[in-house]
Amino acid sequence: MNTYVSPGQRPDTETVVAIGSFDGMHLGHQALIAQLTDRSRHYRVPSVVYTFDPPTRVLMQGVEFLSTLPEKLELLSRYGVDETVAVPFTPEFAARPKEEFLNDLRLLRPRAIVVGEDFHFGRGRAGSAADLRTVAPEVRVVPIHGVGGEDIKSTRIREYLRAGDVSGARRLLGRSYEALGVVVQGDQLGRTLGYPTANIRVPEGKALPPGVFAVTATGPQGESWRGMANVGLRPTVNGHERRFEVNLFDFSGDLYGQELRVKFHTRLRGEQKFGGLDALKAQLAQDEQAARSALGGAK
Numbered sequence: 001m002n003t004y005v006s007p008g009q010r011p012d013t014e015t016v017v018a019i020g021s022f023d024g025m026h027l028g029h030q031a032l033i034a035q036l037t038d039r040s041r042h043y044r045v046p047s048v049v050y051t052f053d054p055p056t057r058v059l060m061q062g063v064e065f066l067s068t069l070p071e072k073l074e075l076l077s078r079y080g081v082d083e084t085v086a087v088p089f090t091p092e093f094a095a096r097p098k099e100e101f102l103n104d105l106r107l108l109r110p111r112a113i114v115v116g117e118d119f120h121f122g123r124g125r126a127g128s129a130a131d132l133r134t135v136a137p138e139v140r141v142v143p144i145h146g147v148g149g150e151d152i153k154s155t156r157i158r159e160y161l162r163a164g165d166v167s168g169a170r171r172l173l174g175r176s177y178e179a180l181g182v183v184v185q186g187d188q189l190g191r192t193l194g195y196p197t198a199n200i201r202v203p204e205g206k207a208l209p210p211g212v213f214a215v216t217a218t219g220p221q222g223e224s225w226r227g228m229a230n231v232g233l234r235p236t237v238n239g240h241e242r243r244f245e246v247n248l249f250d251f252s253g254d255l256y257g258q259e260l261r262v263k264f265h266t267r268l269r270g271e272q273k274f275g276g277l278d279a280l281k282a283q284l285a286q287d288e289q290a291a292r293s294a295l296g297g298a299k
Contacts, residue, residue, distance in 0.1 A: 001073065001076065001077040001081060001082065001083060001084060002082070002084075003073060003083070003084045003085075003086060004084070004085045004086070005085070005086060005087060005088065006085065006087060006104075007050070007085055007104045007105070007107040007108050009085075010048070010083060010085065010108070012109070013046065014043070014045045014109045014110070014111050015040075015045050015046050015048045015083075015108045015109060015110050015111070016036060016039040016040045016043055016046075016048065016110060016111055016112045016113075016114070017036075017048045017049075017050055017105065017108050017110040017112070017114070017136070018032055018033060018035075018048070018050070018081075018113070018114040018115070019049075019050045019051075019105075019113065019114075019115050019119060020049075020051060020115065020116060020119060021051060021052050021055035021056050021057070021154075022049065022055075022067075022072055022075075022076065023055040023057070023058075023065055023066045023067055023072070023154045024066030024154050024157055024173060025067060025072065025075040025173075026152050026153075026154065026157060026172050026173045026174065027145055027147065027173065028116070028142075028144060028152040028153070030079060030174060031142060031145050032114055032115075032116055032142045033049075033076070033079045033080070033081060034079075035140055036049070036081070036114045037079075037080045037081070039111070039112040039114065039138070040082070043111045043112065046082040047081050047082045047083070048081075048082065048083045048084070048085060048108060049076055049081050049083070049085070050087070050105070051076075051085070051086050051087075052086070052087055052089035053069045053086045053088055053089060054089055054205075055089070055154075056089060056094070057154070057155075058205065059089050059091070059094065060094065064158060064205050064206065064207035065205055065206060065207065066154055066157060066158065066161075066207055068180065068202075068203050068206060069086060070180065071178065071180055072086075073086070085108070087104075094123070095123050096122060096123060097122055097123050098121060098122025098123070098127035098131060099122075100122075101121050101122050101127060102127070102131060102132075102134065102135055106135055110135060111136065111137065111138065112137070112138035112139070112140065113132050113135065113136040113138070113139045113140070114139075114140045114142060115129060115132065115139070115140075115141060115142070116141070116142050116144065117141050117142065117144055119141075129141050147171060147172065148171070150172070152172045153172075156172060157169050157173060157177075158207055160172070161177065161207045161208070162207075162209070162210075163209075164209045164210050164211040164267050164270065165209070165267065166209050166213065166264040166265070166266070169209070169264075176263040176264055176265055177209070177263070177264045178261055178262065178263050178264070179200070179202050179244070179261075179262050179264075180202070180259060180260070180261045180262075181200040181201050181203075181206075181244065181259070181260060181262075182200070182201050182257065182258070182259050183198045183199065183200055183201075183255040183256050183259075184199050184200070184201045184256070184257075185199065185256065186199030186243070186245065193277060193280065193284060194281065194284075195247045195281075195288075196247065196252075197246055197247045198217075198245065198246045198247075198248065198255050198260060199243060199244070199245050200244045200245070200246060200260055201244075208231045208242070208244055209231060209264060209267070210231050210232050210270070210271060211230075211232065211267050211269060211270045211271055212228060212229070212230050212267070212268045212269050212270075212271065213228065213229045213230075213231070213264050213265065213267050213291075214226075214227075214228055214265045214266040214268060214290070214291035214292075214294040214295050215227050215229045215246060215263060215264055215265060215291075216262070216263045216265065216295065217248060217260050217262045217263075218260065218261040218263075219255070219258060219259075219260060220258055220259050225248040225249060225250070225251050226248075226249045226250075226291070226295045227246050227247050227248040227249050227251075227291070228249075228287050228288060229244065229245065229246040229247075229262060229264070230243070230244075230245050230271065231243070231244050231245075231271075232271035234271075244262075246260070246262055247284075247288075249288070249291075249292065265294060265295060266294040266295075268287050268290050268291060268294070269287070
């Protein structure tokens, strides 16, 4: 999938365009992308996603993000998008009048534009679907999707994650929540307990669920492992900063500097403060058994 940072970078051809932050690429986003690829096939032109980095709410409201830009681009490619224009979303960009945004879209020569029903653009959110009809002959407005009577929104997924409810997040995402990060040097406490962990550094602002989880992890060469992860402050050892640590079952080796993709499958428990390291070690043994049971044939 080709990716650009401005509409003027791509070839001068007709397109079909979907616009939005697409943070998390949840089931509602996937329905919108399905409309995009349908119209792309109909007109026999490339499908293009016009998106923002960071997502608009991250900049304007300071919320955590569900997908880093590399994660989002991979998901868009997975769902069949041909090209992405990922513009840097800055306060200056947000303050532009709607006419400037419409001029950007004209550079993409859209035969059709697809947006969600809550999409607005330009300074003061002045632009709407009606304005988009001055740019493209066809504008499709996709209604907010729901599941089990609940609207599918990135905001709701963040709420589930803050509560550690990865099952709730999975219901709206249509897949297990993932975090992609680099293995860095830790204090190696887990090794002394018999549970060595990979200390994973994710980009600042990435949403992570607190607690202890059954997870699977994938390495840069496609290697995969089952394991358990802890996200939290590690109160038993008086930790003061959030850590994301993963114990990979039946693995021994050096992963420093490598990138791991971790999928959160089941929450085992919340983070606890134990009376000492022996009590913590005993709990880790119970967590391992619970994780192995929960994962079963998970990939």
